[in-house]
Amino acid sequence: MTVHSSLEKRFRKLKANSKGFSSVIGTTFMVIVVMFLSTSVFLWTLSQNTIYNEAVRARNQEEADRRSENVVASGGNYSVSGDDVTVKVVLKNAGSVAVQIVNLWVLDSAPSNRRYTNKSLNLNLKSGDVLNLVGSSGLNVTIPGADPSHNFASWFVTAKGNTIPLEKEQGVIVAQLAQGIGSIALDFYTFRYYLYESSTKLANYPDGTISFNSPKGTPIAYGCKLTNLDPTKETITLNSHSVIWQPSVGVGVECVWYIVNVQPDGTINGTYSNITLAYGETQLLIFASGNDLGTSSFKQVKTPTSVGIMPTFLLLHGSIGSRAYGQNLPFVSIYYS
Amino acid sequence: MKLKGIECLGMDLRKTWKLVRERRAISVVVSNVILTGAVIAASFVVLYWTQYRSSVYNEQFSEAMNADIARLKERLAFEFVFYNYSGSGLSVYLMNCGTVDDVTIQTVYVKDATGVLIRVSSSITLMHFNGTQIADKDLDRGEEGYFVLSSLNPLLTGASYSVRVVTGRGSSFDSTFVA
Numbered sequence: 284m285t286v287h288s289s290l291e292k293r294f295r296k297l298k299a300n301s302k303g304f305s306s307v308i309g310t311t312f313m314v315i316v317v318m319f320l321s322t323s324v325f326l327w328t329l330s331q332n333t334i335y336n337e338a339v340r341a342r343n344q345e346e347a348d349r350r351s352e353n354v355v356a357s358g359g360n361y362s363v364s365g366d367d368v369t370v371k372v373v374l375k376n377a378g379s380v381a382v383q384i385v386n387l388w389v390l391d392s393a394p395s396n397r398r399y400t401n402k403s404l405n406l407n408l409k410s411g412d413v414l415n416l417v418g419s420s421g422l423n424v425t426i427p428g429a430d431p432s433h434n435f436a437s438w439f440v441t442a443k444g445n446t447i448p449l450e451k452e453q454g455v456i457v458a459q460l461a462q463g464i465g466s467i468a469l470d471f472y473t474f475r476y477y478l479y480e481s482s483t484k485l486a487n488y489p490d491g492t493i494s495f496n497s498p499k500g501t502p503i504a505y506g507c508k509l510t511n512l513d514p515t516k517e518t519i520t521l522n523s524h525s526v527i528w529q530p531s532v533g534v535g536v537e538c539v540w541y542i543v544n545v546q547p548d549g550t551i552n553g554t555y556s557n558i559t560l561a562y563g564e565t566q567l568l569i570f571a572s573g574n575d576l577g578t579s580s581f582k583q584v585k586t587p588t589s590v591g592i593m594p595t596f597l598l599l600h601g602s603i604g605s606r607a608y609g610q611n612l613p614f615v616s617i618y619y620s
Numbered sequence: 621m622k623l624k625g626i627e628c629l630g631m632d633l634r635k636t637w638k639l640v641r642e643r644r645a646i647s648v649v650v651s652n653v654i655l656t657g658a659v660i661a662a663s664f665v666v667l668y669w670t671q672y673r674s675s676v677y678n679e680q681f682s683e684a685m686n687a688d689i690a691r692l693k694e695r696l697a698f699e700f701v702f703y704n705y706s707g708s709g710l711s712v713y714l715m716n717c718g719t720v721d722d723v724t725i726q727t728v729y730v731k732d733a734t735g736v737l738i739r740v741s742s743s744i745t746l747m748h749f750n751g752t753q754i755a756d757k758d759l760d761r762g763e764e765g766y767f768v769l770s771s772l773n774p775l776l777t778g779a780s781y782s783v784r785v786v787t788g789r790g791s792s793f794d795s796t797f798v799a
Contacts, residue, residue: 308659
């Protein structure tokens with residue numbers, strides 16, 4: 284009871300006394316200001332740290348994605364025609380993330396011609412996708428001074444900055460295989476025929492019509508792409524005796540188309556000058572004349588008038604390096620209709 | 621009843637008049653009011669000042685943080701580094717494969733395998749792959765470009781060298797090449 288009355292008395296005295304009031308207000312204000320500012324700065328710093336951590340997390344994710352890219356460029360091969368280098372390759376996305384390929388670099392590493400070029404690409408590969416850039420789908424680049432005997436290196440660049448080196452196909456195996464049947468290989472998928480626009484001019488040259496079916500009873504010419512895969516890497520020269528030959532089986536009529544030289548507009552030259560194929564080089568060769576242009580003049584060849592299938596042989600003749608060369612490619616069958 | 625009310629009013633007026641005329645303790649009230657006002661005014665000044673300082677700090681911190689984040693997002697891929705014997709030039713082909721635009725090249729260092737500095741260059745001209753100059757002098761996301769370090773002292777054929785590219789934001793990227 285005494286304590287209570289004493290406290291009551293003190294409280295009344297405190298209420299009645301106005302001394303120190305400003306200090307109380309000032310202190311309260313200061314405490315509020317300090318709490319307000321420190322809280323806001325703390326929360327703001329926390330939010331900035333969160334933003335930074337988010338950026339670090341995103342960066343780590345990108346790095347993980349980048350490391351997950353796994354594209355294999357296998358079966359690489361180069362064919363050279365003039366300054367044009369065709370890169371043939373099979374791309375396989377063996378990784379777990381989709382990959383965008385944005386660039387191809389090709390380097391001619393021959394000491395005499397250290398040049399390089401690049402080609403912009405936009406190839407998108409999902410996981411497990413396989414992209415066959417072979418045959419006519421090969422990637423063409425231009426390197427001045429390129430030669431089939433040169434060594435090339437190439438690599439792809441992905442959008443995430445990885446590089447994919449092209450693993451070159453074992454050229455010796457290809458060449459050895461070629462040696463088993465001859466040093467020249469045929470690209471089956473580009474075999475074509477041409478109709479005539481005039482007596483000595485091919486229509487739709489050089490595209491023609493890629494097919495193993497030809498119109499019967501019609502003057503046509505044939506075209507095919509041949510590659511020199513000679514294991515000794517020597518140049519092959521084809522003379523005027525080279526011919527596409529169809530024996531008199533099938534529809535019973537023998538036909539021959541001798542090799543010719545064709546101008547870029549499709550006009551067939553009246554005479555023939557030897558065609559050379561450097562090692563690794565691919566060329567489109569045209570067979571059109573009923574006569575050997577080395578000994579006679581150009582003559583169109585009509586296809587058989589009957590419907591039926593014909594075996595077709597490619598008889599190549601000339602020289603390889605300084606040696607004589609002859610090859611018989613039993614290569615396609617053609618159906619006339 | 622009405623008379624009683626008038627008496628009360630008269631009493632109130634007298635009390636008020638007495639209060640107005642009372643001079644005792646007035647100095648204490650005035651001083652308290654002045655003191656309290658001064659404290660509140662000073663508090664507001666302090667509040668304003670601390671808020672100003674904290675906003676400056678926030679701004680500086682924010683700039684530093686944004687710069688750090690932008691630097692973190694920078695990434696340059698070396699597509700190809702080619703040393704030309706004949707022209708004594710080094711061509712460096714780059715791609716911005718990061719997630720931030722406007723990556724500029726501040727300085728390029730070329731060192732040999734032992735770390736000896738061969739060349740430092742801070743005047744870099746970025747070009748598109750087609751040979752034209754990049755107008756904005758930087759690489760945006762996914763953009764490719766190259767620069768050439770010309771008049772380089774002849775490098776030893778077959779020796780390994782490194783090239784370091786430092787960006788305007790301060791990131792550095794390294795690659796090696798064989799001359």
